Amino acid sequence: MSVENLGKVVDENNTAIPNISINLSYMYRNDKTKIRTSSNLQSRFDRAQFSNFGIGINFQFGKAPVISGLKK
Numbered sequence: 001m002s003v004e005n006l007g008k009v010v011d012e013n014n015t016a017i018p019n020i021s022i023n024l025s026y027m028y029r030n031d032k033t034k035i036r037t038s039s040n041l042q043s044r045f046d047r048a049q050f051s052n053f054g055i056g057i058n059f060q061f062g063k064a065p066v067i068s069g070l071k072k
Contacts (some may be wrong), residue, residue, distance in 0.1 A: 023056035 028051050035045040 018061040026052040027052040
């Protein structure tokens with residue numbers, strides 16, 4: 001496989017096969033903070049919680065990368 005076909009799905013004749021993929025991701029993070037407030041609010045600021053959802057769609061078709069072709 002040549003470098004230009006890296007990441008592409010190719011058949012036995014080294015011809016690119018159209019490929020569609022869907023990516024889903026989820027990340028969760030719980031951080032301890034050093035925010036100081038009055039004692040009655042402190043419990044709300046002791047920790048910070050973050051949740052991230054990601055969705056991606058990847059289309060691969062054709063014989064050459066479109067973005068790399070624009071640089072020439």
